[in-house]
Amino acid sequence: QVQLVESGGGLVQTGNSVRLSCAVSGRTLVTYTMGWFRQAPGKEREFVAAIRRSGGGPSYADSVQGRFTISRDNAKNTVYLQMNSLKPEDTAVYYCAASSLIVAVTSADRYAYWGQGTQVTVSS
Numbered sequence: 001q002v003q004l005v006e007s008g009g010g011l012v013q014t015g016n017s018v019r020l021s022c023a024v025s026g027r028t029l030v031t032y033t034m035g036w037f038r039q040a041p042g043k044e045r046e047f048v049a050a051i052r053r054s055g056g057g058p059s060y061a062d063s064v065q066g067r068f069t070i071s072r073d074n075a076k077n078t079v080y081l082q083m084n085s086l087k088p089e090d091t092a093v094y095y096c097a098a099s100s101l102i103v104a105v106t107s108a109d110r111y112a113y114w115g116q117g118t119q120v121t122v123s124s
Helices: none
Strands: 003-007 010-013 018-025 033-039 046-051 068-073 078-083 092-099 118-123
Touching (some): 003 092, 018 033, 018 092, 033 078, 046 068, 078 092
Antiparallel strands (some): 003 018, 033 046, 033 092, 068 078
């Protein structure tokens, strides 16, 4: 059974940075394309970023392009989301997810495994 555990969320001020981590256990990370999604109160879950098994070809939502960076350390079975220049509209619960597909998919329904989420709150 694959388990994903996010960490690193919290309360930050506008313009500051946070790095989220997602530790994967049960199977080796290299087996999966990994993604980050987020869900704000009253809104649907939305795609944030994804990265292929090898670490290449990352994809980003337009709203975070240039501010967020997804990366992975397959040796540590961990995926990261570096979030810079944070805005109040980035406030959400952030989820990491694992997909068996090769490409960096952006649709949540293509991800079979999900973490429990970590809250990020950006104060203005």
